[in-house]
Amino acid sequence: MTKARTEARTRRRGGELLRSIHAAVLAELAEVGLGRLTMEGIARRAGTAKTSLYRRWASPHDVLLDAIHDEHPEEAASPAADDLRGDLLRALQQLVAWMQTPTAAAAAAIVAERKRYPELAAALYERVFDARGGRFTLTVLRHYAAHGQIDARRITPVVADIGEALVLKHALDADAPPSDEQLAAIVDEAILPAIGLGLDRPVTAR
Amino acid sequence: MTKARTEARTRRRGGELLRSIHAAVLAELAEVGLGRLTMEGIARRAGTAKTSLYRRWASPHDVLLDAIHDEHPEEAASPAADDLRGDLLRALQQLVAWMQTPTAAAAAAIVAERKRYPELAAALYERVFDARGGRFTLTVLRHYAAHGQIDARRITPVVADIGEALVLKHALDADAPPSDEQLAAIVDEAILPAIGLGLDRPVTAR
DNA sequence: CGATTAAGATACGTCTCCGTAGCTTAAATA
DNA sequence: TATTTAAGCTACGGAGACGTATCTTAATCG
The missing domain is CATH 1.10.357 (Tetracycline Repressor; domain 2)
Structure with a gap:
């Protein structure tokens, strides 16, 4: 018997999964705080497996750093008019x-x-x-x-x-x-x- | 055989114990953060038993609130000279x-x-x-x-x-x-x- | 002094997270 | 299509905190 869970048939990889994980760690941070960031929590929220996280990062903080690095807005300063x-x-x-x-x-x-x-x-x-x-x-x-x-x-x-x-x-x-x-x-x-x-x-x- | 640990023979009560617990929860907060405040941690640091904490407070946050309440400085505003x-x-x-x-x-x-x-x-x-x-x-x-x-x-x-x-x-x-x-x-x-x-x-x- | 009160010690089953191992399988690549 | 790569799933022993119960004993009070 296959699992037939809600997780459907599609398996995300690379960029798509990565973005989902980044969003998850930021959301998790907002909800539980820096002191309670956890691999299990991030994995749960991203809908992925804990093992997939450990393949890339060693700790929740590393995940967070990657997320911050990739999500920063990078907008330019305001051009000054005469006002x-x-x-x-x-x-x-x-x-x-x-x-x-x-x-x-x-x-x-x-x-x-x-x-x-x-x-x-x-x-x-x-x-x-x-x-x-x-x-x-x-x-x-x-x-x-x-x-x-x-x-x-x-x-x-x-x-x-x-x-x-x-x-x-x-x-x-x-x-x-x-x-x-x-x-x-x-x-x-x-x-x-x-x-x-x-x-x-x-x-x-x- | 009695325990003969370092904890000596004196058993603190009331105010003395309370002050120690208040100091402990503030120190613990500074060290581990709000999200990781724990009854066990506070008890350890205060040198008391976890059960003694649960007799008075229901959660680490309650201990913290009591501590803040009792430790606040309460100094008056500066009297104004002509300067x-x-x-x-x-x-x-x-x-x-x-x-x-x-x-x-x-x-x-x-x-x-x-x-x-x-x-x-x-x-x-x-x-x-x-x-x-x-x-x-x-x-x-x-x-x-x-x-x-x-x-x-x-x-x-x-x-x-x-x-x-x-x-x-x-x-x-x-x-x-x-x-x-x-x-x-x-x-x-x-x-x-x-x-x-x-x-x-x-x-x-x- | 005797009785009462409050603190200390220990133990317990339950949870959650840890980090890792092994296996299966979908997606990408050649 | 066959192969390789990366993701998902399950399970594990260990650690730490949970909240509670039980018992002992020091400090305080009458």
Whole structure:
């Protein structure tokens, strides 16, 4: 008697199976967390056999690293027009969009537990954060500084981090990314004043 | 023959034992993470019997909640002198000091995994973040606004978060809290400009 | 001091995951 | 089509944690 289970007759190989496994490990990470990632769990979710995983990877973390490596988005930084405020806003919107990616969720989990799994964190920085520029608003700020529209001396490490830091903090506090209005407030009330382009009064009534 | 193990002759009870268990669960959390907290691990580390834990708590998370509840620091906000910059700096220093606390490490772990363990996160906010004011720089800003030294309309939610957000981001990026010089840069380059007290040129050469 | 309370020690069956072995069989390749 | 390659399936002993039960005994209280 053949098995005749629900698993049908088709046997996936190579790329198709690989993509399924990558999706499975990211989903598993989101559900059970980094500390409970397990070969059995990944195999279950991917609908494959544990032995097939062990043929390619030695541990759940190795599977995860491969998944992160292959799924990273790799989008370019925003090209700057002649609209500093709009470009800053778009840069933060790109950041928010990326934050809702499965890869970003995985990255957050890894960063949060970096003390426990330093190799994972190191690989993450190497393969994701360094690969994509990382810096969202900094790209914009440098562009306008290069064109003499803002004082280059104002673009300190602290100033370059303001936008990202506030988006991050908002996401942590509210458990949701900031809205476009909140992004605008970040630009108007924090970033622009820091580069010497503050308005005389708050833009958002409050 | 009695056991004569290293565990000596003294049997701890009540408060002493409880404190040991609280320390154990925080240490265990730091070492293995929230997803791998285990009654056996806590018992081992506290040098007590698993059965003694089950008599009081139903799960590792319950032990952890008790520990957080009892260990929270509860320090008061900085009293404001007539030195806005200095008070902001001191507020951020208080934040940095708290971040190095075991309770803060536990809080970070819980916040990072709040999607997975929402009851834990809820309890954390209730028992820690609400209990202590939470807001470090906000207390200072409100004080000076009340005394008319800064424009109250400038103190928006975004502006109130700038200091904390940058400290947090620095800690995440560098895996270490910011130094006093870096705190000063945060105050001078981000917070003060946002409340309309920016200097004409950057304070820290860079 | 005697009685009561709470902690320590041990043991148990059950689960889940570990990593590996062996075999079968579908898919790709020559 | 025949062969090779890679995936699926099942099973195993080992480890660690689960939650509970039982018994002993130290600490505390009346």
